[in-house]
Amino acid sequence: MKRRYQPGGVELKWQSVWASKDPFRSIPEARPKFYCLEMFPYPSGKIHMGHVRNYAIGDVIARYKRMRGYNVLHPMGWDAFGLPAENAAIKEKAHPARWTRDNIAHMKKQLTRLGLSYDWSREFATCEPAYYGWNQWFFLKMFEKGLAYRKASFVNWCPSCLTVLANEQVIDGRCWRCESVVVQKELEQWFLRITAYEEELLAALDGLSGWPEKVILMQKNWIGRSEGLQIAFAIEGSADEIPVFTTRADTLFGAKFICLASKHPLAERFLESNKAGLEKIREHYGKMEEKHGLFTGHYAINPVNGEKLPVYVANFVLMEYGTGAIMSVPAHDQRDFEFARKYDLPVKVVIRPTSTGVASTGGPPEPERAFEDDGVLVDSGPFSGLESRAARQKVAEYIESKGVGRRVVNYRLRDWGISRQRYWGTPIPIIYCERCGTVPVPEKDLPVVLPEEVRFTGTGGSPLVSADSFVNVSCPSCGGKARRETDTMDTFVDSSWYYVRYCSRRDEPALDRANISYYMPVDQYVGGVEHAVLHLLYSRFFMRVIRDLGLSSIAEPFQRLLTQGMVCMETIRCPQDGWLYPSEVADGRCVKCGSAIERGRTEKMSKSKRNIVDPDQLVQTYGADTARLFSLFAAPPERDLEWSEKGVEGAYRFLNRIFTFVYDNLETLTGAGAQPPSAIAGGKSACGLVPCGLVRGKTPPLVRKTHQTIMRVTRDIEREYHFNTAIAAMMELVNALTAFSPADPEDAWQMRFATEKMLLLLAPFCPHIARELWDAIGMTSDIQLETWPGYDEDAAREDQIELVVQINGKVRARLMVPPGLPDEDLKAMALSEPRIKEMLSAGSIKKVFTVKGKLVNIVAQ
């Protein structure tokens, strides 16, 4: 009876074996380690195709490295704190803890069903006190070192949800949840002093050779270092000064006015009599629109020429950057130019383009926009004639010598505000005492456990505020009446050090120095590019804090980073019913109303566009091996992947062909002839089971193809994890294998040889079917504990190569020649080829090029 490939049965069988034997557990040992990590998921309820892709990529790497002999650490867990759990509590009346626990249970089942090789002994959820207690511990340590502090600051506040929103939760100035207009509100907030490491975080980026250039660049821009000059402008008739920051000291003679941020302390003072006017400017603060300004009635003095400059308050000047005040040079800064135009302020040209000869003639033309490039200084007193770059130096020296300023370095990076007015997060371990003030919770009292018995109203902000037994405490230092901090931490704190927690098993103490030094850094991190800045920058910051606490000697947590592309799919719309799920289409028509459907563009899979594939259904229909295979085959990992049902069927067909091939040829594969001929057996070789030596003076073609395939697959994986081409190579081998029929019963061993190698190569990609067929051909070992096959370059070499003969760069003939012939011979063979001779008979040969013994180009005429 013919056996059919039924992935469900095969996969469940081996998954239960893996579940009982736990073969993916890692413990520190003498072997070199390899720490492979994928970004842990938020337990939202179900996994999506993005997870499937992410975890399939990571799993192939983990399994491959295991076969290469590494002690692989491949853990998984749950990024379990966050707002959706709280929303569910309000909407569905399920407690966030229960909602999260249920989701984790379900998603863990889904991951297991994909056959992912995790070490579950290290699993944790960040919402467990045993985990988040360490968030609190880190906070206390940072508090001690002055790296955690409290200050008032402006935050995004949703007046309807009554909570702070992270910047990324504000979309076009509105709340992502309820679409209310977000307002700026001043609140006392806890901050982590990431800026203490800004210089190091920036400098170390250049050493991250295993990271995508794109991510490094995004972090550089985010840190935003810029060198410049801080200049103090005196105020006429006042002892006050206005320090400004500029990167364009060369334009100082062109300064025509000064602008203060609307929140600048001097703005407040200068406009005491016109609070309404100031308030108007503040309403437009930081908004990308028309510029608004208000004259303060005061003048500043330009230190280089004594010129009187009116002082304005302007909406476009940010308090958070530099000094909160700028010198405005309308001729050479587009923003200042627009402002000057609107308020009829003078524009003075002090920089002329170097390249144009126009500069010398006539008076200054009235410019239409600011000239922002470097050039040559004009009308700049002693600095006239200097080139911008040199002028910046000279002006800086002059300003410093006069004692009215100094060179400074400015950063865009701000300290990390971690306070959230939410329930489902890590309580900040701080107590406010009426007598002692701000008191940290003593380490021995950690963790400060989040109380479960709270009321979710959906309107009153954090339920912690009204949890009396949580809030009312006695002061740890004086024992008096005190209140607990009710804000919780940003959930990015949780994910900033989870990779360190994995270094110790669940039942071991966290932050074990020996475990950390054995496993860290993460050798390969895999995740979405959406975390390019926040999560990855916070983690780099935390790792440095961990280092400075003496827990580790390394600073960079992630040696190599792979940012996988998005999973995309075609969108389908019905003119009547809007976006349609793929299942709502039959014969190009909407199943609801029968209208012809419209095919839209291919976009990232999303529920709202309904262009999604359910992983459960996919696995149900085709099996996990097919789901993994297609995810890896359709595109290289860093690129976007276009999902296609037809493509999935192709992957399924491939596995079917392998399956039927093995069972159809079981007798040949396991019979007496499957043993390698004794004449060639016995020696040692790169490919292990069978020596790669010659058979009757030749390498049999199938054996050669096998060696070539091992070589290609190995190189494709090693070189940037190009799984798509690795899989293509395996498909070629399978094609050769199914086309092979042993002419002689003695040749059966070749089939056996190729089959074994093929299964070993397939094992990291499709572990279930590989294991099943390994078993079927009589192997008793566990394929995933086998060694990755080696190859022999000599055995992989073709014994005939195709020599391409070109005339003037165009292919005119191909001939088969033995490899390794000297160029002279190749040239002679090419020239004596009848076809070539004939074509050359009319003209004369100018030159002949030979390339790597495989191509001859004859330049003629």
Next chain:
RNA sequence: GCGAGAGUGGCGGAACUGGCAGACGCGCUGGACUUAGGAUCCAGUGGGGAAACCCGUGGGGGUUCAAAUCCCCCCCCUCGCACCA
């Protein structure tokens, strides 16, 4: 606006340091087996042409014996940042 990446058959994608463009898969065409085929197997498949050949990697120019690949200009798409002084 600034920065980064991409543009290759009907489609997803290959092509290591410049050296045969289109591997592999999907789709399509023809055939075989079949009561049947949306299963499986075999063959073909960039475009034009009967053929010799010609044309082809977003468009235009250039370097070179030779360009998808290197240089210049332009177009388009995707992503990131966006009044950062």
